[in-house]
Amino acid sequence: MSFQxxxxxxxxxxxxxxxxxxxxxxxxxxxxxxxxxxxxxxxSGNGQAAVALxxxxxxxxxxxxxxxxxxxxxAHPRVTYVQSAxxxxxxxxxxxxxxxAAQAAHWFDLKIFYPEVRRVLRPGGLLALWNYAICRxxxxxxxxxxxxxxxxxxxxxxxxxxxxxxxxxxxxxxxxEIPFPKLELVVEWKAEDFATxxxxxxxxxxxxxxxxxDPVVGFEPQLAKLWGPGPRRVMWPLGGRLxxxx
Numbered sequence: 414m415s416f417q418x419x420x421x422x423x424x425x426x427x428x429x430x431x432x433x434x435x436x437x438x439x440x441x442x443x444x445x446x447x448x449x450x451x452x453x454x455x456x457s458g459n460g461q462a463a464v465a466l467x468x469x470x471x472x473x474x475x476x477x478x479x480x481x482x483x484x485x486x487x488a489h490p491r492v493t494y495v496q497s498a499x500x501x502x503x504x505x506x507x508x509x510x511x512x513x514a515a516q517a518a519h520w521f522d523l524k525i526f527y528p529e530v531r532r533v534l535r536p537g538g539l540l541a542l543w544n545y546a547i548c549r550x551x552x553x554x555x556x557x558x559x560x561x562x563x564x565x566x567x568x569x570x571x572x573x574x575x576x577x578x579x580x581x582x583x584x585x586x587x588x589x590e591i592p593f594p595k596l597e598l599v600v601e602w603k604a605e606d607f608a609t610x611x612x613x614x615x616x617x618x619x620x621x622x623x624x625x626x627d628p629v630v631g632f633e634p635q636l637a638k639l640w641g642p643g644p645r646r647v648m649w650p651l652g653g654r655l656x657x658x659x
Contacts, residue, residue, distance in 0.1 A: 438465075476501055510535060
């Protein structure tokens with residue numbers, strides 16, 4: 414699988430509009446890792462996970478193939494950004510305590526990524542892959558959102574999206590496993606914030622490119638009416654796989 418760039422055209426929006434991961438996730442990963450010297454975040458995007466990891470690790474290498482995403486990434490003194498896909502240039506053999514891929518591993522060529530994981534992780538090192546699929550807001554909003562997700566932009570989701578939908582349960586993972594923590598992403602958003610988030614979906618980008626129309630524009634009036642003027646709680650359950658390597 415070659416690099417599939419679904420997000421470069423929306424890099425600046427992606428950096429602002431994507432929900433942040435719960436701090437408890439990174440606390441748990443640091444606890445499970447054999448040390449806290451080095452973490453490699455692969456497919457780092459705008460560096461959201463990398464910066465969170467830097468609160469627990471002395472050094473974080475964040476690799477990302479998209480130059481546009483890297484240009485929008487958050488700077489941090491302990492994070493080094495490198496333009497690369499499934500490889501970790503400059504990371505010496507068996508020096509990393511943790512390898513992560515946040516909302517990214519389903520785009521990887523695993524024949525390249527998994528050998529690189531084995532190369533960089535020290536004995537007992539930890540690999541963590543995670544993602545989130547469709548969110549929950551309110552019983553009146555959720556069915557409308559599901560219709561937009563499945564019926565409006567559904568045909569434009571890349572096939573790899575299925576792995577995000579099922580929490581990587583059908584994803585190849587040839588490592589001894591550790592139970593993934595049960596956690597959620599939670600934000601308080603207004604309707605316009607949520608509409609901006611929808612525009613970061615790969616399916617929306619592909620729909621717009623194929624048809625010349627932004628599908629969110631037609632959805633926004635219905636969304637705003639159901640949402641109301643104030644913020645609402647939006648929740649995504651996290652799914653993923655954890656494993657020891659070496």
